[in-house]
Amino acid sequence: MNTKAIVAILLLTLMPAAGARAEGKFDSYLFQNAGKILSDPPGFLYEFQRNMEHTSPLPPGRRAMINWHFLSGFLIVPLPDIATTAINGTLKVRLHPEGRRIPGFPQVDFTYGAWTSLLAGIVEEEPDPSDPDETTITDFSVHGHYLATTFATSVEPKVRLFWGYKYSSLTFDMRLSQEEEVMGQFVDSLKNGMREHTISAGIELATNVNKQWVLQWDYGIVNKVISARVMWQHKIYDFGFNFYPEAVFFLQPQMNIHVYF
Numbered sequence: 001m002n003t004k005a006i007v008a009i010l011l012l013t014l015m016p017a018a019g020a021r022a023e024g025k026f027d028s029y030l031f032q033n034a035g036k037i038l039s040d041p042p043g044f045l046y047e048f049q050r051n052m053e054h055t056s057p058l059p060p061g062r063r064a065m066i067n068w069h070f071l072s073g074f075l076i077v078p079l080p081d082i083a084t085t086a087i088n089g090t091l092k093v094r095l096h097p098e099g100r101r102i103p104g105f106p107q108v109d110f111t112y113g114a115w116t117s118l119l120a121g122i123v124e125e126e127p128d129p130s131d132p133d134e135t136t137i138t139d140f141s142v143h144g145h146y147l148a149t150t151f152a153t154s155v156e157p158k159v160r161l162f163w164g165y166k167y168s169s170l171t172f173d174m175r176l177s178q179e180e181e182v183m184g185q186f187v188d189s190l191k192n193g194m195r196e197h198t199i200s201a202g203i204e205l206a207t208n209v210n211k212q213w214v215l216q217w218d219y220g221i222v223n224k225v226i227s228a229r230v231m232w233q234h235k236i237y238d239f240g241f242n243f244y245p246e247a248v249f250f251l252q253p254q255m256n257i258h259v260y261f
Contacts, residue, residue: 042172042194047247049144049170050227051254054090055200056214057152057162058109065092067258088115098153106153116143127177136177144170158206166198196220210235210260235260
């Protein structure tokens, strides 16, 4: 099992089948960034988890929200991301409405989200006793979760500023049936994970009831990753773009579907 095979495994785990032409372009781009991906698989996967992390404030008057990250893609090749093949969900609850108990005290929301890959098990295979030289993946799992607290305060009737803190966790675990050389080292498993503490800030411009534009900036303190998000929020769905300057895929559009309470 060589480096290209490991990248192909990641590709299979993250992506469903696509057209031959688009897949060829995507493979070429992915192989060009193979070193960055293989040196830090959790960091690469965290690019997709950040798409699922929904930490903008609840609209005024709403007590809770259930969100499903439905679809994303890449600017370079229009392929769906890991959310298309993952169970994921976010629950957001308002803990304190703005100015309810203390005049001028901001709205406070708490958010929890989690996901796990559905395609990871597809690449698992028991070794064939008749072919001792063949290396198979006997166990593979990818999952993550996050928690966040967000504060929002009005500066004008249709404009709110918000800021907050988010803790993210991701786990990547792949076990091989025997040792293989990967990037000059012999390994029988690729197990890793990452933790991130993120601070965020943004502005929300309401255009109608439960309809607003959101501009958000995030900074990951531990891994020193930055990102920005521009999003149009509707009472049923969100659509926007995420910017990851240091990531393999620097620009990713996304769509969420949610229900307010």
